[in-house]
Amino acid sequence: MAEPDGVVPGVAELDHDRARRRGYPEAVYCEGKSPDQLRRIATALAARPGDAATIFTRADDVRAAAVLEVLPDARHEPDARLLAWPPGEPDPTGGLVVVVCAGTSDLPVAREAELTARYLGRRTELVVDVGVAGIHRVLARVETLRAADAVVVVAGMDGALPGVVAGLVSAPVVAVPTSVGYGAAFEGLAPLLTMLNACAPGVGVVNIDNGYGGGHLAAQIAAPRAGGRMG
Structure with missing residues (x-):
């Protein structure tokens, strides 16, 4: 039996609907997650890219490397311990x-x-x-x-x-x-x-x-x- 959409068994249940519901997509907090867990989360995201970028926060070098294995084109900002995928910035609106x-x-x-x-x-x-x-x-x-x-x-x-x-x-x-x-x-x-x-x-x-x-x-x-x- 197939897993429900967004479920990474034993790891996470991704909220693909959050951007529609709140106007902003879900972020992935990397600290405390293992590199393997992050690879699996990144794989699930790659299978269903959204209209807005997913931000990976608190990603040290080891965890960033795990995300980049799956999403090699992700933008990586080591000083901020942050990655964004897809890497393109949205056209700015608002103030x-x-x-x-x-x-x-x-x-x-x-x-x-x-x-x-x-x-x-x-x-x-x-x-x-x-x-x-x-x-x-x-x-x-x-x-x-x-x-x-x-x-x-x-x-x-x-x-x-x-x-x-x-x-x-x-x-x-x-x-x-x-x-x-x-x-x-x-x-x-x-x-x-x-x-x-x-x-x-x-x-x-x-x-x-x-x-x-x-x-x-x-x-x-x-x-x-x-x-x-x-x-």
């Missing part, structure tokens, strides 16, 4: 998502957020190394920030940057804490709490190191709306 990275150490999570928003169909711009230790750096990018329909702010250490940005722009701010920082940052808990306690309104917070979640939420915020200011 602009600006991803702000506090420091270079936060860049892997910021790149995950940026690429996620881009593969979900938004124009993106990445602003790097504008943490609050040099406040002039973010103030110099205010024009770019104010052009955004959603801003993703990725920061570790004290996590103060999202509140600063939210005080400068009218767009919603999606705050992404990272596990970057010395001991008392508690692997991202300190910036998470700072962001949850931001005094500037309009800040939403996702989980520690969750660039995918931050980019996805920003893409939804900046999605096209009939009659709105976005095309």
Whole structure:
């Protein structure tokens, strides 16, 4: 008896209907999955390609290699630990998502957020190394920030940057804490709490190191709306 559509026996049940139901396809979280499991998932996806790209997140070199064995043309972005298949980016619609990275150490999570928003169909711009230790750096990018329909702010250490940005722009701010920082940052808990306690309104917070979640939420915020200011 044939398995139901999307079922990879003993491994996964792929949600092929999610793009129709929610407007965005399912992603594959690679961390914790074995290379063989990922090969089997990739094989099932190859048998039924969708209209939108499937994003593979948290793919280290070993897991990325397993996906690429089956989908050799997948786009692989090692710095973001992300793959996308099919590799072509969609034509952008809706508004602009600006991803702000506090420091270079936060860049892997910021790149995950940026690429996620881009593969979900938004124009993106990445602003790097504008943490609050040099406040002039973010103030110099205010024009770019104010052009955004959603801003993703990725920061570790004290996590103060999202509140600063939210005080400068009218767009919603999606705050992404990272596990970057010395001991008392508690692997991202300190910036998470700072962001949850931001005094500037309009800040939403996702989980520690969750660039995918931050980019996805920003893409939804900046999605096209009939009659709105976005095309």
